[in-house]
Amino acid sequence: xxxxxxxxxxxxxxxxxxxxxxxxxxxxxxxxxxxxxxxxxxxxxxxxxxxxxxxxxxxxxxxxxxxxxxxxxxxxxxxxxxxxxxxxxxxxxxxxxxxxxxxxxxxxxxxxxxxxxxxxxxxxxxxxxxxxxxxxxxxxxxxxxxxxxxxxxxxxxxxxxxxxxxxxxxxxxxxxxxxxxxxxxxxxxxxxxxxxxxxxxxxxxxxxxxxxxxxxxxxxxxxxxxxxxxxxxxxxxxxxxxxxxxxxxxxxxxxxxxxxxxxxxxxxxxxxxxxxxxxxxxxxxxxxxxxxxxxxxxxxxxxxxxxxxxxxxxxxxxxxxxxxxxxxxxxxxxxxxxxxxxxxxxxxxxxxxxxxxxxxxxxxxxxxxxxxxxxxxxxxxxxxxxxxxxxxxxxxxxxxxxxxxxxxxxxxxxxxxxxxxxxxxxxxxxxxxxxxxxxxxxxxxxxxxxxxxxxxxxxxxxxxxxxxxxxxxxxxxxxxxxxxxxxxxxxxxxxxxxxxxxxxxxxxxxxxxxxxxxxxxxxxxxxxxxxxxxxxxxxxxxxxxxxxxxxxxxxxxxxxxxxxxx
Amino acid sequence: xxxxxxxxxxxxxxxxxxxxxxxxxxxxxxxxxxxxxxxxxxxxxxxxxxxxxxxxxxxxxxxxxxxxxxxxxxxxxxxxxxxxxxxxxxxxxxxxxxxxxxxxxxxxxxxxxxxxxxxxxxxxxxxxxxxxxxxxxxxxxxxxxxxxxxxxxxxxxxxxxxxxxxxxxxxxxxxxxxxxx
Numbered sequence: 001x002x003x004x005x006x007x008x009x010x011x012x013x014x015x016x017x018x019x020x021x022x023x024x025x026x027x028x029x030x031x032x033x034x035x036x037x038x039x040x041x042x043x044x045x046x047x048x049x050x051x052x053x054x055x056x057x058x059x060x061x062x063x064x065x066x067x068x069x070x071x072x073x074x075x076x077x078x079x080x081x082x083x084x085x086x087x088x089x090x091x092x093x094x095x096x097x098x099x100x101x102x103x104x105x106x107x108x109x110x111x112x113x114x115x116x117x118x119x120x121x122x123x124x125x126x127x128x129x130x131x132x133x134x135x136x137x138x139x140x141x142x143x144x145x146x147x148x149x150x151x152x153x154x155x156x157x158x159x160x161x162x163x164x165x166x167x168x169x170x171x172x173x174x175x176x177x178x179x180x181x182x183x184x185x186x187x188x189x190x191x192x193x194x195x196x197x198x199x200x201x202x203x204x205x206x207x208x209x210x211x212x213x214x215x216x217x218x219x220x221x222x223x224x225x226x227x228x229x230x231x232x233x234x235x236x237x238x239x240x241x242x243x244x245x246x247x248x249x250x251x252x253x254x255x256x257x258x259x260x261x262x263x264x265x266x267x268x269x270x271x272x273x274x275x276x277x278x279x280x281x282x283x284x285x286x287x288x289x290x291x292x293x294x295x296x297x298x299x300x301x302x303x304x305x306x307x308x309x310x311x312x313x314x315x316x317x318x319x320x321x322x323x324x325x326x327x328x329x330x331x332x333x334x335x336x337x338x339x340x341x342x343x344x345x346x347x348x349x350x351x352x353x354x355x356x357x358x359x360x361x362x363x364x365x366x367x368x369x370x371x372x373x374x375x376x377x378x379x380x381x382x383x384x385x386x387x388x389x390x391x392x393x394x395x396x397x398x399x400x401x402x403x404x405x406x407x408x409x410x411x412x413x414x415x416x417x418x419x420x421x422x423x424x425x426x427x428x429x430x431x432x433x434x435x436x437x438x439x440x441x442x443x444x445x446x447x448x449x450x451x452x453x454x455x456x457x458x459x460x461x462x463x464x465x466x467x468x469x470x471x472x473x474x475x476x477x478x479x480x481x482x483x484x485x486x487x488x489x490x491x492x493x494x495x496x497x498x499x500x501x502x503x504x505x506x507x508x509x510x511x512x513x514x515x516x517x518x519x520x521x522x523x524x525x526x527x528x529x530x531x532x533x534x535x536x537x538x539x540x541x542x543x544x545x546x547x548x549x550x551x552x553x554x555x556x557x558x559x560x561x562x563x564x565x566x
Numbered sequence: 567x568x569x570x571x572x573x574x575x576x577x578x579x580x581x582x583x584x585x586x587x588x589x590x591x592x593x594x595x596x597x598x599x600x601x602x603x604x605x606x607x608x609x610x611x612x613x614x615x616x617x618x619x620x621x622x623x624x625x626x627x628x629x630x631x632x633x634x635x636x637x638x639x640x641x642x643x644x645x646x647x648x649x650x651x652x653x654x655x656x657x658x659x660x661x662x663x664x665x666x667x668x669x670x671x672x673x674x675x676x677x678x679x680x681x682x683x684x685x686x687x688x689x690x691x692x693x694x695x696x697x698x699x700x701x702x703x704x705x706x707x708x709x710x711x712x713x714x715x716x717x718x719x720x721x722x723x724x725x726x727x728x729x730x731x732x733x734x735x736x737x738x739x740x741x742x743x744x745x746x747x
Binding site: 055057058059062063064065066068069070187188189190191193194229230231353354355356357358359360361362396397401402403404405408409411412413415 | 624625626627629631642645646649650690694695711715716717719720721722725728729733734735736737738739740741742743744745
């Protein structure tokens with residue numbers, strides 16, 4: 001085809017599907033290594049100066065932040081169950097009417113999604129914890145799932161690399177199960193948290209370590225971005241770019257190369273497969289605004305669309321040659337869906353310190369590193385969990401009996417006691433029977449087959465959440481807490497928004513989809529670096545691992561292209 | 567039906583049971599019309615509902631700091647009542663207000679707003695802190711109290727002049743003195 005034709009304008013060295021936390025990294029790494037990159041984003045453009053609303057006070061919102069409840073219930077019935085989908089930030093979550101999915105009766109799954117440039121990197125929780133070999137060897141040791149094709153030493157330099165760009169606040173602790181990273185100064189613990197930390201250290205020594213939350217938020221100016229100013233509601237955006245997201249860091253870096261084309265409103269429907277060459281050749285896209293069907297071509301394709309969307313794309317790209325879905329000779333695409341089990345823990349009152357309060361709204365808390373099944377086996381479950389939490393004093397929103405002028409004065413001038421909460425984030429085992437498939441009838445607004453999701457937690461996750469409550473309460477008790485109560489909200493999977501595992505990495509093409517470079521075993525120019533690639537879930541928040549794997553895969557892919565091996 | 571007429575219905579000029587016969591759809595329609603007309607009004611002008619306003623002011627009265635009425639709490643409650651609550655919640659809320667009016671009549675032979683201060687307080691003391699079935703006076707008082715507090719402490723004047731909560735704190739102090747900010 002001659003240069004300058006329509007086809008030529010639609011040909012790139014690399015196509016990246018998705019502009020969220022991994023798509024942004026793929027765009028940056030591939031473009032910085034000289035490739036001409038097309039980034040396709042299903043959702044709309046975001047302009048931080050207009051769309052970020054973290055400094056809008058409640059009295060400027062129609063419902064003072066309580067949300068337009070009837071509209072939310074109608075259009076975002078699932079999304080609005082997420083704490084971050086409120087009157088301010090519901091625009092960063094999808095319409096459930098446009099983006100339906102089905103579940104199996106009795107097995108609810110909450111799929112919380114963001115379709116816009118930046119994806120869920122705008123609303124993510126920002127907690128970042130490295131994995132260790134305790135995690136990368138877990139499947140091999142206890143037989144659940146398939147062995148990871150990599151170990152900590154393979155990913156460690158890439159953790160270093162992405163962390164230096166991202167800017168991670170945290171405290172080095174020297175724990176083998178939770179490796180330290182490239183830390184900026186940690187955010188301070190408050191006086192009640194320090195009391196609990198010291199009490200836990202006194203009782204359990206180095207077995208249970210309570211440390212400052214490690215977060216992708218910069219505590220000093222970093223990479224041209226301003227330090228966090230502690231305004232609080234990160235999920236509404238951050239005009240100073242103080243927390244890591246694609247819009248503030250990776251997409252601008254990719255754009256600065258002059259080699260990235262970012263196309264919003266581009267709903268990728270399927271991948272194009274060149275059966276003669278055994279490679280993917282491009283993608284079929286539905287223009288989200290006018291419904292036009294388009295094709296774009298690339299020498300390599302990176303799927304960074306999120307675990308479930310990338311699996312959906314492979315399943316929807318089935319053909320005579322790939323009857324189970326593209327790159328799915330193993331039959332594992334869509335299977336082994338995992339999400340962290342959480343929503344259980346304990347609360348307690350920490351007596352004293354009544355003349356102290358916190359100043360500023362710290363978008364971070366504390367972390368207790370995994371301590372189960374680290375040095376000795378627990379009788380009730382395999383794997384483990386970590387705790388996140390924080391302490392604080394309630395203000396005017398605390399329930400106080402009374403009314404009248406004196407009562408009003410106490411609401412304004414006094415505070416509730418210090419309350420500390422500890423919530424567990426538990427590992428979810430890989431299980432072939434937790435899976436997604438194309439729904440035979442349901443389609444989204446653009447006519448793309450929707451997913452049917454069948455997923456539930458098993459006995460190991462339930463045992464973890466039972467132990468979470470017990471150990472959370474005993475740590476609060478050790479700190480002298482009163483009024484300790486435990487909870488288990490019995491949350492459905494998906495709600496932790498750490499869905500992963502639907503195109504797992506592995507050593508054997510018969511039982512896994514991707515090799516040690518996030519490259520499809522069966523299609524060499526196809527890479528998947530979002531949560532789909534995960535062979536196990538560990539208990540750490542996963543995004544930093546996705547980002548490190550993405551940067552590593554990009555480096556490998558470009559190296560292979562330069563050696564003409566791709 | 568216009569705002570003034572709704573106000574008359576909602577307020578003390580006639581007793582509240584006057585709109586007990588209205589369908590939820592009609593109530594919602596009234597609410598929408600009210601909101602459409604009222605949404606451009608400033609927080610301090612236009613009293614949407616004498617009973618709600620009177621209760622809100624008793625919950626958070628004017629003292630060395632502003633009262634609920636002065637920072638537009640009644641308008642906020644009206645918005646929640648008409649646009650945010652479900653039909654069922656609104657019916658129950660209104661039923662509880664009617665119950666307060668009935669108790670007021672039983673106590674003092676008059677509507678709540680016309681009761682003396684001591685009698686109003688005696689009535690509220692029987693409601694505050696108790697839990698009632700939806701539609702009861704106690705339940706509606708609890709809802710009203712929670713909305714009053716929320717509306718008050720999210721208003722511009724209270725946040726900026728009374729709480730003096732900075733939008734951009736700039737740093738975090740985990741052991742700041744209670745009364746320095």
